[in-house]
Amino acid sequence: MTAVTEIVMSLMDGVAEETSLPDLLCRDACRRLGLSGAGIALMDSSGVMEQIAGSDERARTLENLQLTLGEGPCIDAYQSGSLVLTPDLSGDGGKRWPGYGPAAQGLGVRAVFCYPLRIGGIRLGVFDIFRDRAGTLEDEELGLALDYADVAILILLHLHSLELERSAAKPVGDSVRAVDPALDNAFRSHPEVHQATGMASVQAGVGLREALLMLRAHAFASDRTLDDVAHDVVDRAIRFS
């Protein structure tokens, strides 16, 4: 049996439970790789992440931290298209991210490994795994984690195709975001960060990139998440002008 077959077989046994395939994959990776946590996120070039799965609350918090700070191993892995291996956050590894490094350690995380989810040069997001103890991944573990990343890509493509077929069979609804119902149904999406970016850019008369930086700076200064701040901007509780 190939490693990928083993992973898929293992996921098939879990499917009966009320858990999404990406969540199952994260849990399975934790079990077989002896991890403290794992997560899958879709990303875009501005570093806005959309969480698809997390093995637990802390995995989600770690990704959220990077969304808010705009820095961290996931963002580096996505932008470079390469593996980002940080076996010890308390060493030089952590210094690479002045905001993320200490915050992740504050959550008890010591080692983080991020795999870009990509086929060729086209990137979708990241598969990130972490441990509470420092230490590198053995070659075999690195390879197995890569297999999990490959399966994660196939699952994301599969979920999208499923919803494309479903939405092709239904008439187009008129919801707030019926632009791409397949995408919305496949991946719970949060449009507010993007909406708030558009709003802030008009309010402050700046470009979208700068507007996102303003949102992040506001979140950082007020010790809140980017999601929360974006929500307040959309609710018109915060203005940038």
Add this chain to the structure above:
Amino acid sequence: MILVVDEPVALPVPELAAALDEAHTLEHASRIAAGFALTSLDADVAGVITYDADGSSSALAVTGQVLLDLHAERNALASGPGALPCGSVITVSDTRHGERWPEWSAAAARHGVLSLRLLGLQALRGQAATLDLCSHRADSFGSDDLARHMAGAEHIGLALRLIDRIEHLEQAMQTRDEISRAQGIVMERHSVNAAEAMAFLRRVSQSSQVKVRQLARDLTSEATSGVTDPDVPHKSAPGSHE
């Protein structure tokens, strides 16, 4: 990882997988695949071709102009080899004696292509697709290399389909996020909520015959440049034309 499969037929599949690892678009991947067909499947000219519902062909990639010319002839004549199911093969051994598509065959021979092999790939961008191999000599594609060509097409077809899928998902995500940002711009300019902003974009789209996705692109690229005064040219209320 996904592309490497043990293959009894001698083909440099790992090289193909490594080359495709650089691909940034389906077109780019198709160029790489066509190049692979040239060096590893013994063609003088190769290409990846798709077919719309009417059967008209267009090229994702070709290694030589002559293949574009052949398909232009085919589309003009509405005759000639074309869309094939995945795994099927058509071989034209000598275009100077083409019986099935006489006019097209004569044209192919005039263009200097004397034999061809078309291999059906998996669908790309929702359309039937073929890998076309052309030779300047007659009888270049025999039964002895058929298995190798089919195995090559199988690898190329799977790899391109995977890139097709991921490109589709990536573009869908980009478009969706762009529309959300445009929604935010409209929400602020016109003091409306998210649903009203979306309805506004749809109305403008319908009355101006411009897709919502294009409207969003225009709005956000304007905002990215950061030079326009957000208030001056956009005083119109929701519902009026922009």
